[in-house]
Every structure is written in structure tokens, then in C-alpha cells.
Amino acid sequence: SLTDLANVLRHHLGREDLLDLAFEQLHELAEKLQDYFECKDMQAAYSVELGPRFIMLRLSPINVAKQCQQLFDAKTRWIFTSATLQVNRSLGHFATELGLSSAKQIILDSPFDYPNQAVFCVPRHLGKVGQSQHTVKQLVDVCVQAINAAQGRTFILFTSHQMLEQVASALQGKVAYPLLVQGQASKQSLLNKFRQLGNAVLLGTSSFWEGVDVRGKLLSCVIIDKLPFVSPDDALYKARAANAERQGLDPFSHISLPQAVISLKQGVGRLIRDEKDRGVLILCDNRIVNRAYGQAFINSLPPMQRTRDLDLALQFLKQIP
Template structure:
């Protein structure tokens, strides 16, 4: 159903969001919000004008419906990209069906993920037949669970197996990669879950993907996106603040020891099947593995963080002559394996693919043997038994302009010529709750090459001053000191006991995460009325479910919960109501200065006369702080307290800039005010009201 013309689309969108509109009829809890309507109308206009729009929509605006309603009513084919597969599943399984039903639109919807998310029938069969049999009994049990599920699944999406940890070593055994996929020669080609998912996406009116998949076809991966984008009229990038970080991963180069060792082992298996006796394959493949092990040894022991800067020919701290010699030996051994393959590739399709894969790996190795480009950053990741060589651009601005926006729009976003055929163009909508701290949202638009885009900022409808308070404890141990984590743990313990758990602790390092969680558990013992949940001890979803269950327990002696987490828990965690009432951030989330990407971006700014700390570090910390604080207030009825255990927020000159990035919560200026706020939370819950 297409609404013809801008005026008609604007009128239709306004009607949907009105007090008596389709949303109020479909969802009894819906209330018209001026900010949501304003965003929806701006999206409608961008769609009709095939424009690029960047929208920062504060928590509670309802941005999902604000972009979906005009996109669906436009009659255009819609592609929505989210930050994670979990958000992708939520959008596809909950938000879209509700809205499509409420609007009465007969639209076909599809969800498309990368091939690693789908069961590979051929790979599972290989495991079943013992051709790639794992030795670990736990892995075997997991594969058996996958096999039972494989008999009933229609989609092959491993996310259906909620008990399967995506980090399980069983996952790569039952999924495919571009390198080991047999393509059309696979005996299960017609039933392939990846192929079926891509076909459904090509036939759908609305397709939900994730950012990794959106960028995947910029690299050598075959994602299926190349066929989707040209036929899409509207592209929405939700949680767009993650776009640059995801994009630089795919726009760069990577070569790992796992890739090279895996190639050598695949080569031995395939040559034994198709070219046995035609070369000394065992020696050739073993030589590649041995050369890879020698290169790993030259990288030395893993460092804290595991990343070595790589500005010149050799990674920092590595013996240059020995490193280059090992790199040369690895290249020679790989070339020696490819030489007999080159004359035998026509014997079998699998040998042809094997040869092409080896040529690509050799080309990547040659790139890492040469100096990096000036606009790239290179580093080495060193693990206990593996290494990865990585190179990335400092931002995706050029990539967005030249390889994504320009390719699909067939036009530069800043080109306003009237001669372009708008039927070949598409609307791009980028949105998130945190995109910058200035009117241009330059933190996001500069890094993503969107300086010419239209920008809209929609404030959160929440009454933060009434609903939440922010407390910076003073005096407090210096951030990063041994005493700091112990003091954070003590503060958390005292506060969580007052309110019955309902506490999320966000740390900036894994070291702090372990120190705080261990201190809490030591103080509480085994039989306390508070559980301490720790990131890494279970999948993220399982931890959140356990935290929620503790918050709604109706037992005579309910056990509350404290969740101590880092990294991904700073965003994408939605715990409304009484479930979460206290968020504690251990220290200001400045980017790690020894991170190679951070170092390179800092050097780039200083080369042009700017200050890395003020122009890069502070804006990055402000956005991260805003994301973490956003976990606290998720609805109009929420109440809570945010604690930031870093005295620099009030003692340093830049503290005011970081405080300004937070939602406008009331400031709790003393310990007594903090304790009073906690007592009010406990009392309100005890009375059964907010």
C-alpha cells in the first residue's frame, strides 16, 4: 500500500500517531508523544525526497515506530539494519509484527543474518560421519543437541537454540564460512538454510539485517547484500552509533593463524581425496603449519590487552629481523603448496576453490609484509596460541561515500544536482539515542562521511530531574588504583542491600570487573540474600534473565541480584520498572590510550594541530557515559540513582563537559542525599507504588 506524494504521506503518518490513530487502537498503552511524531514526519519527508537523515532520539522517544511507520506506509521496499543479532531478532519477532498488524498492511517480512548464524547441513553431516569429529565430550554432546534440533527447524537459525552459547566450539563445526562452503556443488544446496534465508529476503517487502551483514559485501565475503541494496527504496540504520566501529572491521584486512592453519588442514584433506600421490601433500601442508607456529613464536608472550601497535614494517616490541624472516618463510611455504595446486585445480571444483583461497591468503600475507597505508592503522593481536594481523582505516567516511552510499544512491549525498534520476536513489535514515554532543552531531556524521546530511535531535520525554539522581562520591580512591575497585565494591554492597539488589555495575576494564565481583562475593558469602552475577560466567541473555527473575521474585525471602558487567552491557540492556534502580559506573570510560586505533586517531588529530584529549578522548567518553547512564531510566514511571565513582568528574575542568552529556538528572551532592534517595526507592517499592 503506497501513499502517493509527500503531503499524503505526512498526513497519513500524523494520523497514525494521533490520539485516535492506528497505534492507539492497536496498542492500548500507546500515548501520543510530540517528539516521536516529529521524528516520524522528518523520516517521511526524507523518504519522499530520497534524502539522508540523521536522528538522535533520546531514550523513550519511541524511535523504532517513528522510523517504521513512515517507511512501511511509503510503499517502498525497506531494509533495516540493527547493531546486534539480538536487536535484530527483537525487531523482527516483536516490533514489526505488532506494527504491520496494527496498520493492516499485507507486507512480507524477512530476517537475514550472516552465514555463521545458520546451520550447515553438509558440515553437520561431516561431523556425524566422523570426517570432522571433535574429541571433547562436551562438544560432542552439544553437536548431538544440534542434530536433534536440526530435524525440526525450518529456518536453521542457531538463535532458536537458546541454550547454545554462540561462543561454543561446536558452532564452527556445524556452520559454514565462505572458505569451506561447497557452493552449488553441495549435495544439500537446494535445502541450504543460508540460500533459503537469502531467497526469502529478496522476495520480502521489509528485511531486517545487522550492521555486520550490511558491511560484509564491502569485503570478500558473499553476504547476499549486493542483491538486496539496489532494490531497496529505504535503508534505516538503527543503533547507528556502532556503525563506524563495525565498518572499520570489514573495511580493513585481517589474517589469522587460525585461517592459515585451517587452510593447511583443509588442503591436506582435500588433496588426499582428489589428488592423492600427485605431490607430497603431507610435507607441504605440515610446512605451512610449522611456519605459522614460528611466526607466532616471534610475536612473543601475550601482553595486557593482547594488542601490539604496528606502525612500521614490524610490530612494536618484536625483533624485526626474526619477524621478517619468519614472515618470508611462511610466504614461501604457502607458495610451495600452491605451486602443484595450480596445475591440478581443474581436476575438481573443491581443488579450484582451495587454490583460489590460498592465492587470496598469500595476497593478504604480502600486504602485511609491506608498510601500511598512511590513512590506516595496523596492529597485531597475540593470544596464547594464535595471532591475528589486522589493518583498518581510521574511519568509514570515505567507504560510506564511495562504496555504500554512492554505489547504491548512484549519487553523492552532498550533490544537489537536479539532473539525477531520483528513482535510482534511496532514502537513508541513521538513528540512535547517542550520536554526538553538538548541533551537527559531528561525533557521528564526521566519522561516517555524512556532513551533508540533514540532522534532527529529539529530546527524551522523561522527567529526569524528578525520576533520577546522579551521585559522585567524594572523597574516593583514585580511578585505577587497587583501593578504587575495593571502594566501588563496598559502595555497591551497602547500596544494593538497602534496595534489595536491583543493581547494575558497569566497569571499564575486565580487571576491575573481576576485582569488584570477587570483593562482593567475598563479603556476601554463600548464604546472603543477594546474588552476584558476573559477565562471562554465562551468556548475556541468560544473565539478564536471571537478573530479571531476581527482581520479580515473590518468595517470602526473595534474593536480589547485583549484575557486574563490562563491554556490551553498557548498551542494549533494557530493564524497565523496579527491575533496575541503581547503576554504578566504576570510572570515566575514556578510550584506552594504548589501543592501536586510539593511538592512530590521536596522532592524526595532532598532525593537524588539534588536541587528541579534548577533540577525541572527551567526546568518546561522553558518548560512552551517556550510553551507560541510559540503562537506568527506561520508562516514564522508572525511578533510580546513577553513581559514577570517579572524582575527576567534579575535580577536573573537563568534568562539566562530561556531566552535560548525561541526562538532566538531579545532582545528589552528599552521602546523606544519596542514602535518602535509596531509602525513597526502597520505601516506594515496599508500598507497592513508584
């Protein structure tokens, strides 16, 4: 149908700029859909992502390095910079993913005074992560205490839409601060409203883990429901895991863990945005403490003051004006 529509518009090219733009977009979209449905690329993973109000068809290369090698040449100099690239004090994962085996690497510490500006809390009393009613109740209880201590001014970041919806529903009537929930409006509209209100609570999933800059007293607390491991049923992960196994590599340590570390760092990065910010990060997932791989997360995070006592974290929040 899109191809037929593009063919109709083709006969009217040159009459109107917006019509010409619509033709180009339709033609491009039709080509992408054809590539997706024909499934001819054996070096790509095909997946369908279901959101609350969208369906995304994704075609992703299994090995990005092969495509990157077509870009890199001896005559061109490249510089890659990011606040979240290092994993366990190493840039090896990113370099390997792009096929940059001989690249010069340097890790520079942050100019922020994290030990004095921020507190990182993993509440001691939390049980096993999951989707059970008990888990939701525990998470909601932590959220209510933190929101009240911070007088709103809180981001609650989730790894799934299901948990977001359960917690959003449970928080209704339990806090006296405005609740802004992903899906109620566009991302930018929610962020603008968060800034305007000054005492709001924003609940969001992956799109709010990165590219969000709220500075100063407007944001004092970030709560993350659990470590952001990719689902083992994710089509792209399954394809890359199979590719890793063929090379004799462990998919968890070479793919799942580094990706989760980088994702967590992106979420954590919402809290401290400049030299004057102060705040509390609460991670409601004991695995970072009681699993061996948890040290990789801790080594990759900023050197915040750490505690397992929620009351100490709440006290720090209350002291932020």
C-alpha cells in the first residue's frame, strides 16, 4: 500500500515541497519494510518491539565491527568520547565491538565531587527482584519514602513497561506530589512539565535513561528498579549470543554484562549534572551486592558515598534544600 501511494505521489513531484518530502519518506519507508520482511540478511537479527502505544520493527547487524571497518581508513582520524563507555575501568568492550583493536584509549575521572555530592543506596531489606506483588510492594514503599524525603523532585526509572504501570498505579494516592508517567504525553512535554512544577515525580523506562538533562534542585533523587540486563529472549541478543558461542566466548560476560553496565551508568548519569548538584541514587536490586558480577557494576559507577541503610540515604535527601 505504501508503494502504491508513493507511485501516486510520483506523478505530482515538483508541485509542492511538502508533497515531495512525503514522497521521499514513503519511498524510504517502503524500502526499509521490504528489507525487513524479506529477511535476506543472514548477518542481521530481526525483532518486533511492542510498546504501550507503538510497534517497532528492528533490523540490527549481529556484528557491528564488520560495518564499521568500511568507515575506518588510514586517512581519517576518529575520536569517540562518552561518559558511559568504560566498563569495569576498561574501554575494551566498546573498542572490540567496533573492531578498534589498536585504538589509543584513555579514561578521565569526572570533575564532580561524587563522594560529597551523591549517595548510592542499595536498601538492605529488599527481597529477590521480579514481578511478584511482594516485589512491587517493596519497591513502592521505598519510592514513597524517598519521594517524601526529596519533596518530589524524583525520577523513577524502570527496565520494563509492566513494572512502570504497576508502580504508577500503586503510587496514586500515596504521595502528595504530581506524578508524571511515560505515555501520558511526549517525552519532551513530560520533561518540561517536570521542570515547571518543581516538585514532581517522573516515571519512565529506557528512553528516560539517557539524553535527559535536569540540573540543580529540580532533581534530587533517582530510583532504579533493577539492573538493566537485556531479556534473554531478545532477538538481537540471542543472535549475538549464538555468534559469541561460535567464537568460544561466554555471552553473559562478553555481551549481557557490559551492556547492562553501560545502561545502568546512563540511568545513574541523570542524577549529578554539574558541580553544584546533590542527590541520592537508590537501586532496588541486591544482585549488585550479593552476586560476583556486581563488582563490575560498582567499579564502573562514579565514586559516590555508598550505604545499604535507607534511612541514611533519606536523611541526606532531607538535607538538600
